[in-house]
Amino acid sequence: MTLGRFSAAIATLCVLVPSLQAESTIGFRQLCSTTPVAVQRGKKTTINVRSNYTLDGSYRVFFDRPGITMKFLETKPIPAPHQGRGTPGTPFRFEADVPANQPLGIYEFRVATKTAVSSVSHLLVTSYPVVNESKDDNGSIETAQEVSFPVAICGMCGNAEDVDFYQFTGKAGQNITINIYAQRVTKAVHSMQSGGSGASVMYLMDSILTLRGSNGQVIAENDNFVGGDSFLSYKLPEDGRYFLEVRDTRFIGNPKYVYCVEISDQPFAHAVFPMAIQRGQTTQATVVGHNLGGIETTTLKSVADEPLGWKRLPVKTPRGHTNPVQVLVSAHPQVVATGNHSMARAIPLTLPVGANARLSKPDEVHYYSFEAKKGQYYLFEIESDRRDLPLDSVIDLFDSSGKKVADGDDGYYTKDAKLQFKAPSDGKFFVSVRDLHNRGGERFIYNLRA
Template sequence: MTIRRLSRAIAALCLLVTTLQAESTIGFRQLCSTTPVAVQRGKKTTINVRSNYTLDGSYKVFFDRPGIKMTFLETKPKPAPHQGRGTPGTPFRFEADVPADQPLGIYEFRVATKTAVSSVSHLLVTGYPVVNESKDENGSTATAQNVSFPVAICGMCGSAEDVDYYRFTGKAGQEVTVNIYAQRVTRAVHSMQSGGSGASVMYLMDSILTLRRANGQVLAENDNFVGGDSFLTFKLPEDGSYFLEVRDTRFIGNPKYVYCVEITDRPFAHAFFPMAIQRGKTTEAAVVGHNLGGLEKTTLRSAADESTGWKRISVKTPRGKTNPVHVLVSDHPQLIASGNHSMAKAIPLSLPVGANARISKPDEVHYYSFEAKKGRYYLLEIESDRRDLPLDSVIDVFDSSGKKVADGDDGYYTKDAKLQFKAPADGKFFVSVRDLHNRGGKRFIYNLRVEPATPEFELHGKYYYAQLAPGTRMIWFVNLSRQNGFTGPVELKVEGLPEGVTATPVTIPSGLTRAAVILSAKAGAKIDARLVRLYGKAVFADANGKPRDLVRYAHVTCELQVSGGSQARRPINTQIVGVTNPLDIVEFEATPSKITLRPGEKVEIKVRVKRNKEFTGPIQLAMPFLYGNSIIADQLPPGVTMSSDSKARLTGKTVEGTIVLEAATGDSAPKPLERFPIAVMGRISMSFSISTNYASNPIHLTIPADAPKAAPKAAPKAAR
């Protein structure tokens, strides 16, 4: 080795050592794309999971449903610095072991390392052999990659104007279906924008599929079939070669634009009609799909002891079994609606009931009627969009004179309409169902649920993940939505926490709609991670005055970083809590642990932190959850705010700060409250829009019931 080469080697080694030092600012692991994004069931497959921040020390991978096992394959430390939201991240190798009987479909997964927990990525389980896109050029019919079906091709539109071609051989009369998973396998990935001038506003891949003859003639083309994902089916006219073209409709690309495209000549079903069955009953249903070998109908059966809810089943056809299709098992009687295209022909409903129907042509509107009692609540809800069907439903309610009295459109992150209707009078009311864009067709199938509604609540908020070192805490923010006349308190719980982690008991009292869940890890807690579930418990009186328990699991959404540093959110299935190695803040204490605050008063909370010796960055103290200068979640009751007198930014070697809370007066004064747990939050920024959050010990806030509405007073000094 020459001296020059030796010096270069030493420089490279020094760079590697510097890179692999412990992180000075520790953030959650931001998973990017997964390649290949699909695995065949019954196989073991090596996949690459890209991440901003290293996945070194990965010891568990969690899926939202049981069965799949995934293990970390890297044996040497691997640097993965955060490179900005538009970059694809660093690949880390894992092995996915999928049982032969694993249900097909898209799975959500998260990774736990000894340092942090991760955001969400996706993995598709397919029944077809998986073929990866060739590393050779495949951007034209002349260079198309040869494949044979059935096949699941895993590829990537990795750069602007990237077009992928695949060549297969078919026979005259073969009916081929092509189904791409692109948006569906990346939609909850933390950062998906393309980056770069202009392209930074593009978020998810918008695929388009084109089937061509060898001479380039277009035989079939499709865009936007299931959301932004495409699907096409075509009967081949002759023996010979055919070409499938895959691209983004805008000709943009990014290494995060991964996809799986399935090509098959097997039966494919989109839906059953009706799409629901009453528990313990049998019903005949039409099969809506392609290449079914003449099969038009099947029999749906439900056992008397079967669980209610959605399930997926396959149907045998003369050409084999179909893909799994959604079926609802319900306690409610189910009817099939037809001919109800005017208010005069409205179908009367006896509640509770499920009405199954199809908007078969443009401008079609369906009508139903039911008897209601003044002041009572009724739930009307459509299921269609959530079952990969195209209906963008709208519900309208009319009184007996034809006057519209209520309407419902999009539900929770869905185009399925939902309406909680409070009847303004006794009598008959009419319900109409239509497509927002006045479309119709074979796949515009829906199930309408109509039932008397009972008191209800929902939980939402910022509780996507938590990572805690032993002896530290983290805070989640919870918002409560009470519905259908419910006004009672709701107790918050977290199930499945790792050993040594607890949640401070908290109940959201009547009149309040938000709270903090403060998670604490004992000093001796061992490194571990679990999928957990936040839920609420309440009691309400039924129509007969009897107490009824009400338990509702929280809706979970993940953060998505989009163009311009803004955020979007997407529903996901999992929450994760992990106990980790020491983080940037080792201790975080606030005094006093009990405070009393009256309208017009201020109170000081003294904060002291102990930093990890390797961390000297700024710490921002706060009570609400801020994004920029906007409050996107809060734990303080209305009428209590964090004063501008607070000393909330700890820079350099500063380890002490002060939070000043103040209570409003008059009509804005806070309502009485007793021993309500709050905590000071400490935020350490990873980037403009990403931070790691820490929490102090719980502080119990009391607002006396007899509090006078006095003028503001100086903040009293904190005392232990």
């Protein structure tokens, strides 16, 4: 090689290396929000996925469950410089293709580029027609966006004091449910915050739903039903026009504060009780929900070779199927606990076992007993909060004299209590389950794995 050619090669290398180094220093793509955040099953929908780094060269999207496919639509490079944790990111277009039989619910996904796999974002699969928030002003009753239910409205509280109004027509006697997905469709988003620093940083949208009559007066309101997401069930008192107000309870906003509000008069279920069944068994369960067509119970069936773990199952009603509810298929026997409101009436457990119960009233405490062997380790774990139920559980453990010897509270990233215990001696021990705030009600259902 001549000196001239060698010098030219070195010069070319010097140009290439910085660009290669700049690309390779990006460890992963930080996905922000998805708009619209919901797609109707059986449809192809164009969505925007925001990212703090470029998604150019995306060749595949990975979902946590099979069925949905997404195709990258951009044909030209889009600049996407990193702008800091609190920024909304740069949008990139994808086409989501959802099969008609796709299970309903929230899905997590990651985008694969030629150099990295992204962080997580979310997509909600709904059975209702999706309507996007209008680009026109909808910040007052006078400018409320008109919709008809059943519907899944996809919107955004993008700025401080952003309030969104929607209007619909209803009939006297109609029972409607209004269910917002906000925290549930952004909670795994990397760096989910509104910007700022210190005390000014606000994580996740804290939604509040307000229903108003035709005269603008408030007739129903809810805050914090499933975590920070709100829910309303209301029987319309008269024919006419109704207005739904959606906002963050703190009046803050950010382009990451995307949401989906489902409005419907169709069957809706929060849970079944018990919510666990032993593999290969059949049991009756009470249905907790709305617009159920008069049914109060359903039959849970499990086949002998059914996979273990949590699954989502719709409940059949005379008015059609509900949304899916969560049911545990366990390898261990399941008992339904009732009347065990004192240590003297503790229900004896033969481990391993699952205990299913409901804290029906405020200040209610449930007791169980078991025989322990000295030096043996025992695990007690609650499932409730992770199943979109309100119980903030606490587990207390007592010896045979009634002396408290151990307790367990929040597990890893959950309000579900967990307790690991090494028995100091042979003998009978007692386990109690209660709500941290002494609450109770029909949705305070739990499964205790012992």
